[in-house]
Amino acid sequence: MKNFAYFRPTTPEQAVALLEARWGNTEMLAGGTDLLTLQKQYIAQPARVVSLNAIGGLKTIAVGERSASIGAGVTLATISSHADLRRLFPALTMAASEIGGPQIRNMGTLGGNLCQRNRCWYFRDEHSPCLLRGGNSCSAIEGENKYHAIFTQNHRCVIASPSTLATGLIALGASAEVLGPQNRRRNVELAKFYTAPVGPNDREHSLAANELVTSVTIPVRGLNSAAYEVRQRQASDWPIVQVAVAFSGGRNGEKATGVRIVLGQVSPTPLLSETAARALEGRPINEANATAAGRAAVEGAKPLGQNGYKIRLVEVAVKRALMLAAGLPRYWEA
Amino acid sequence: MIELETTEAGPSRRQFLQGTGAAVTATALTGFAASDTPAAELQPGGGGQVPAVGPGAAKITLNVNGRDVQTSVEPRVTLLDALRNYLDVTGCKRVCDRATCGACTVMLDGKVVYSCTMLAIEAQGKAIRTAESLYNDGKADAIPVAFARTDAQQCGFCTPGFVVAMKAVLEANPQATPAEVERGLQGNICRCGTYEQMRDAIYSLCNTKRV
Ligand SMILES: Cc1cc2nc3c(=O)[nH]c(=O)nc-3n(C[C@H](O)[C@H](O)[C@H](O)COP(=O)(O)OP(=O)(O)OC[C@H]3O[C@@H](n4cnc5c(N)ncnc54)[C@H](O)[C@@H]3O)c2cc1C
Ligand code: FES
Ligand code: FES
Numbered sequence A: 001m002k003n004f005a006y007f008r009p010t011t012p013e014q015a016v017a018l019l020e021a022r023w024g025n026t027e028m029l030a031g032g033t034d035l036l037t038l039q040k041q042y043i044a045q046p047a048r049v050v051s052l053n054a055i056g057g058l059k060t061i062a063v064g065e066r067s068a069s070i071g072a073g074v075t076l077a078t079i080s081s082h083a084d085l086r087r088l089f090p091a092l093t094m095a096a097s098e099i100g101g102p103q104i105r106n107m108g109t110l111g112g113n114l115c116q117r118n119r120c121w122y123f124r125d126e127h128s129p130c131l132l133r134g135g136n137s138c139s140a141i142e143g144e145n146k147y148h149a150i151f152t153q154n155h156r157c158v159i160a161s162p163s164t165l166a167t168g169l170i171a172l173g174a175s176a177e178v179l180g181p182q183n184r185r186r187n188v189e190l191a192k193f194y195t196a197p198v199g200p201n202d203r204e205h206s207l208a209a210n211e212l213v214t215s216v217t218i219p220v221r222g223l224n225s226a227a228y229e230v231r232q233r234q235a236s237d238w239p240i241v242q243v244a245v246a247f248s249g250g251r252n253g254e255k256a257t258g259v260r261i262v263l264g265q266v267s268p269t270p271l272l273s274e275t276a277a278r279a280l281e282g283r284p285i286n287e288a289n290a291t292a293a294g295r296a297a298v299e300g301a302k303p304l305g306q307n308g309y310k311i312r313l314v315e316v317a318v319k320r321a322l323m324l325a326a327g328l329p330r331y332w333e334a
Numbered sequence B: 001m002i003e004l005e006t007t008e009a010g011p012s013r014r015q016f017l018q019g020t021g022a023a024v025t026a027t028a029l030t031g032f033a034a035s036d037t038p039a040a041e042l043q044p045g046g047g048g049q050v051p052a053v054g055p056g057a058a059k060i061t062l063n064v065n066g067r068d069v070q071t072s073v074e075p076r077v078t079l080l081d082a083l084r085n086y087l088d089v090t091g092c093k094r095v096c097d098r099a100t101c102g103a104c105t106v107m108l109d110g111k112v113v114y115s116c117t118m119l120a121i122e123a124q125g126k127a128i129r130t131a132e133s134l135y136n137d138g139k140a141d142a143i144p145v146a147f148a149r150t151d152a153q154q155c156g157f158c159t160p161g162f163v164v165a166m167k168a169v170l171e172a173n174p175q176a177t178p179a180e181v182e183r184g185l186q187g188n189i190c191r192c193g194t195y196e197q198m199r200d201a202i203y204s205l206c207n208t209k210r211v
Helices: A012-018 A035-040 A076-081 A083-088 A090-097 A102-107 A110-115 A164-171 A274-280 A287-297 A309-325 B013-020 B023-030 B079-086 B142-150 B159-172 B178-183 B195-205
Strands: A005-007 A026-029 A048-051 A061-063 A067-071 A175-179 A185-189 A212-219 A224-230 A241-249 A256-264 B058-064 B067-073 B105-108 B111-114 B127-129
Touching (some): A012 A048, A012 A175, A026 A035, A061 A083, A067 A083, A076 A110, A090 A164, A102 B159, A110 A212, A164 A256, A241 A309, A256 A274, A256 A287, A256 A309, A274 A287, A287 A309, B058 B079, B111 B159, B142 B195, B159 B178, B159 B195
Parallel strands (some): A026 A048, B058 B127
Antiparallel strands (some): A061 A067, A067 A212, A175 A212, A224 A241, B105 B127
């Protein structure tokens, strides 16, 4: 790891003042579960590291009648065991409790999870050509791509979005509170937070390099929600495909409205599937309708050489996430 | 993409320290010693009075198995390397060094973390416990004893991580079921594959009969 100067601000404003307008020379450190590994592999080589871990204000959870706010520094373990969050936002807490093992959940934070870098093995191998590290082409398009994107239209880099909290939060209509220089605060819907990167000056999200996520706000709307993931290993790995869903009603023959179906690990950004939502809007959630939504979700997928198998996984994951959110029997566990 | 420029360059650390003679105050407030190497030049974004530590070695104090110990490390040194290479606490092992295998597991204020993926400097002020803490006054804790009885290790390299992870579960909940203990081991891998014997150890620790 390249050595660096370490800063330990105690307020978000101090932290922002230490950041730079360009990516690369300065990095923020939260739980370190992604950043330190990137540094060891020389993918990140900051000369300055700004720790967010002494900023008390980033570690609070406030649950109100209309919305809940979770500090960016709250750990995944705290999210997954928080009684109110579990009751109100299963799409979030179900995903949080499946991340890594207890060590990752004790260390990893909400902010770090949302801003984690992608898992492409070419990106993470300093010796492979990679667009995101200044190369001329994406090695995954013609290379080993079984875990990459299947919605590849117009994408020159075919990473799969890694965060399994982003999908649930997007389904629930959450937004990020962002602090920038000169005390500029803005609120970004998470549905608009992610961008597909194409070069070394891009990240997987739309924050500027001198902006900090301070918290995430989730509206309390009494939605039914759930997340379902398909994993190769039960722990210590990212899922191959993950789906989060949220809707009003939909149970016991009632119509589902405001349906949001978000696909993870299948395109460079989490994908809010309009075709799947349309297939279900105004209908009750039952096995047949959930199956139809799964089929609609994969319309237009353009897989790479090795990952066509993900299409079927997405279909099934959409169906099961919907059935979980509607409280229908888990036929797959029988 | 939004481009935001920082226009306000804060005073450099050196100027600030000279101007106010506040080196001692800043250190006392944050509990972190300023480094031997001034890093003001490295502070293009400003940052007011937040002192830089490093890139040279700086003194840190760690509380390891109930004892405060001091050493001097560069900011990049991980807790694992500080424990093993600077403090000679070698129970925690370095295997993947990438937050996936659990051989480096230690408890921090009672919660398990991967010491390979945490900066030593950030572990200050926390109670760090390694596998060494499971051996006191010539007596081993029930967990390593159960491991020995059930032959739950081969090469043994993963074992200190597993016993610390198990201790964390059983300390937080002495009534934990075998399934709950196993869930607490999700973040640990045994390359020799001694999982079945470990299950025997878990069942004996939970006073449950394995069927
Ligand atoms: C074995 C393993 C399995 C995993 N499985 C999963 C999984 O199934 N699903 C999943 O979603 N994740 C998974 N992860 C990733 C894990 O969730 C993330 O590494 C973790 O949440 C990152 O949080 P952190 O606090 O450690 O971030 P750090 O490593 O400290 O930071 C990560 C990035 O985010 C930036 N950052 C941190 N905080 C902020 C902030 N407040 N504002 C702006 N930028 C910020 C940092 O600068 C850095 O670039 C896994 C990780 C491992 C090692
Ligand atoms: S050495 Fe730390 S997790 Fe493997
Ligand atoms: S006993 Fe050898 S790795 Fe577990």
